[in-house]
Amino acid sequence: MTVNKSGKKVFEKELEDYRDQVWGCARCNWCQNQWGWSVKSAEFSEICPAFHEYRFFPYSGMGKMHIARALIEGDFDYADAPELAEFIYTCTTCGACEMNCQRMQDKEPLKVNEALRARFVRDGVGPMPEHKNLINSVKSYDNPWMQPRTQRDRWAKKLPVKDIGKEPAETLFFVGCTTALDASMSQVARDTASILLKAGVDLGTLGKKELCCGSPIARVGDRETFIELALRNRELLNNTGVKEIVTSCPGCYRAVKHDYPEVPGAAALNFKVYHTVEYIDRLIADGKLTLSREIPLKATWHDPCHLGRHCGIYDAPRNILKAIPGITFVEKERNRDQSWCCGGGGGARTAFLDFAQRTAEKLIDEARRTTGAEAIVTCCPFCEQNIGDVLQRTGDGMKLYNLIALVSQSIA
């Protein structure tokens, strides 16, 4: 009756493998609420974006456990409940439910929901229609944005970054689809490469050969496509001969570092995986980067779920922000493991844009009211897109920065 004891890897577990967990849900409601010790106000005490929005239990982690139980036992089927996909896919996979449920009861409502999604895809009732374009794009173009492969290294024009297929390098910059291909994000790629080169890192990229990490595919439940991608990526990355990989996107980071080892039948990774913020934090600590240019700004940090709650990188971005002269760092009320999701993950933004944006509005509201900050800083392209769209649409005066951009500005 404990988690992770079946001997199976996450991506080979069926919904039935969670049977004991879903029967044992105690309805304690921690999946909807902040960990009790962390609650600082009534208004910001909840943590599940979907339950906060819709108020019915099926939108919560607990609700998923009960739905999973009923499906496992055959109490109803898809024909009886055509609404199921909405409940399953409004989850942003932020992992807050899993964090608190594991801490309370050693159970895994997020993994249960991901197993539900995998079953939906297997049975042809998932993912949401909007997700299918994304999956087809990955299958056709190796990226979810329907961009030709030839565009993937366009961001690197005139930068002295090695093409790892042509010459060896110690460190691989795994750029990620959104950062590489979205014109509004590609400056992050350029800044990242420039910063690392300036610090003397022997840096290369996969150029046009870089593939989607598969994270968006995994999150919406298409295991077959994800496993295929993961196996291709692992072979590709293992063959580069690099010692370390630096990823720009928290989704890529989580996928390469934590999801790939959960894929059955693949070789171990022969390199270390870092996110850019932890890598840059280390460069600063080692004296290889100096942040000296002042940026007068009162700023708060938004923890991207895949970087913070999923992977535990909380301190590195805060260290960097505090190291930038002129920045006054202020902490949002909900932070780190109890951070409020921006709403952009898990396919929620793709299929339920209104919900995703209302979730981001709540984040911006919290940032303003609990910190008085003039800027939100983050480092995830999905968070940036979702929060940025809301700020643009509402004409909100709150500023939004990628941390890499601030580091780049502050380097002398």
Add this chain to the structure above:
Amino acid sequence: MAAEQKQKVTQKKLAPHVYQALEDVVGKRWISEKRSLVETYSKLSIEGMTFVRKHRKDDTAVPACVVLPGTTGEVQSIVKVCNRYSVPFIPFTNGQVFSATTNDQPTLIIHLSRMNSIINIDTDNMVATLQAYVDYAQLQAEAMKHGLWNGGTPLATTVCKLSSQFSFAGLWQTDLKYGLLNRNLVSVKMVLPDGKILTVGSRCLPKAGDFWEYGPGPDLLGMQRGGAGSNGIVTEITVKLHPWAGDTTLPEVPHGRPSLEDVHEPKYDSPPPPANHRLHWIEFKDFSSQIKTMRDISHSGIAIGLNATGVYSAYYCSQTQEMTWERCKNKFFPDYNCYVIIAGITSAKQIDYEEKVLQKIVERNGGTFLTADHKPEVLEALKPWNLDCIRHTCGFRMNRKMYANAWLPTGPFEVGRQTQEFWSDALNAFGECDITDRGGADDTPFLYALQRGRFSFAEVDNYPDPTNPEEIQKAAGYGIYGMARLVKEKVCPCLMAFLSVEPFTTMFPEVGPNQHTLFQKIRRVFDPKGVNAPGRQVYTREEWENVPPMLKQWVNKMREMVGLESVQ
């Protein structure tokens, strides 16, 4: 889909005109009868019988519809619709502990999740008024900003709603000083089962304000509290606040916050106590010296909380199920122990003084403090209690399997000894479901000192495999045996309302005696159509006739086992 091979459970539905009438009250967005949605309101947490019903594919366990009112007025309108069309309804917050269960008629769930605002904190008069879905963590967080707090959180975690705990009178971990929730009520606003609104306490007089729970006239508040939710839906609750000695927020754990990759590391569960609070752990050589010390501490007037956790700390303070089992097996935590919460409410000198008194009491009774020199590893492992004593989070860690039921006998401190004896007999009679069931039998039961030790609360629980209906029934057997034994031995069997929930209300007529006949009269007054949480506190004759004979036989078997006559 493999599940298609299995027997489905059909949902009963409300008549379309009833659904429409309800939708007219709350709007389309806040009502649903979708099959998968109602499912999530169908299996309760520690209500073993709903698990058995689910395993049996019993369609009476599935509600017909769920509605989410946003105001007292909407609750009232919903209840009136239910009365007009004779639709049974069940008020619902978390559904964690003893929510009423559905029956064979299409049943409406009134989920109060939209009513989640703190209406007012009156710092001058030290009271707070809350909507029904506000939980302890929310209230504490807001009250602490004003140098106040509500006086405690329940064992069943801070996400428990005060309006729900009202139904069971409410246990806290700082009952030593502040008393149960039922001693901290000032007023409630309820929608009665017939749709009338009842406001009790001084606020029922226009402009009188919230200062007195009893007046004027007969104590209608007392009649409602502990009523197992049978006499109406609480939509607002006003509670007392007390001076808070700590900071405006609780302290952070020095080792930082966990991620999903390392959430089970014990270091994340090691917070310091709140500012101006200290927690002391004491172990004893036997149960007698533990009880004697607890009585002396209670009577001395020091401390705000005093509780013995025994082996329960293995569940509360372990980060994985394996660790729990290991610690139970190896008796990592002392068999006989208690912890004392000292708060410097008036000044720091208060802490020094109370610690001196505590030292003398412990010394006199032969207890030993857990310190950096004496069992430091145990003291370290107990650190989750440092904040749990104020804002309880870990209680349901015990619930990794299934928390089937509990005995909660109350009485003088000696009730702990009786609990230990009877529980051992139950386990020996039926056999344990899990190694953790022995907690409270071989060792100290949970024992909380209430209201300066005038009475105490003992607890033992059991944890069957939720996927195994036979185990669940066996575990339910302990519970019924326990109630029968406690009644037979004339020990008060319930802190909250355990013997005020059917079928036990009627099947234990020794309580009262014949309390069920009084409850039947009350129900007829408040719920003439029998629609509110039907049969929760007491059955009508008609409902009683519909109780499965097997259940009656089962309870009677337990009665006979302990030497009570069968109830016909």
